[in-house]
Amino acid sequence: MEEQTSASPDYPGEIDYLELDTIIEEQFGGDKENLIMILQEIQKRYNYLPQATLTYLAAKIDIPISTIFGVGTFYSTFSLEPRGKHIISVCLGTACHVRGAEKVRERLQESLNIKDGQTTEDMLFTLESVRCLGCCSLGPVVRVDDDIHGRITSDMTGTILKSYN
Ligand code: FES
Numbered sequence: 001m002e003e004q005t006s007a008s009p010d011y012p013g014e015i016d017y018l019e020l021d022t023i024i025e026e027q028f029g030g031d032k033e034n035l036i037m038i039l040q041e042i043q044k045r046y047n048y049l050p051q052a053t054l055t056y057l058a059a060k061i062d063i064p065i066s067t068i069f070g071v072g073t074f075y076s077t078f079s080l081e082p083r084g085k086h087i088i089s090v091c092l093g094t095a096c097h098v099r100g101a102e103k104v105r106e107r108l109q110e111s112l113n114i115k116d117g118q119t120t121e122d123m124l125f126t127l128e129s130v131r132c133l134g135c136c137s138l139g140p141v142v143r144v145d146d147d148i149h150g151r152i153t154s155d156m157t158g159t160i161l162k163s164y165n
């Protein structure tokens with residue numbers, strides 16, 4: 001069977017290979033046992049797993065690229081597609097849904113001119129819906145990166161978006 005060698009688009013900017021070496025070797029000892037943690041760090045840096053970083057990593061820790069793609073596709077926390085600088089997660093779980101989460105999502109889609117799961121052309125925002133963010137009493141809830149915005153209405157989304165650039 002032919003080995004999968006390409007599954008993720010190139011990063012539009014420059015890959016910092018010195019930084020990548022620091023992550024792989026200094027932080028994680030170049031140890032293939034630490035593959036998931038290394039991938040988490042790469043994703044934290046680029047917001048997804050760019051093809052070039054995975055190819056480099058495969059050679060560096062001597063692991064088949066197909067294994068790396070396998071891990072990247074198995075865990076839903078990893079993305080092989082480019083994502084925006086800020087990740088907006090709109091909760092559509094029951095508690096948020098009954099308090100108007102769908103209207104909030106619709107307004108965000110209109111304002112950003114993207115659909116659920118897409119990224120704005122300027123790569124600033126990715127919009128995703130999720131099932132529960134674990135703070136149901138604050139519903140409707142929207143999380144932007146690590147910030148939780150609770151009890152929001154569709155009219156509040158503009159102000160929230162403006163605070164991220
Ligand atoms: S249902 Fe929205 S935070 Fe739980």
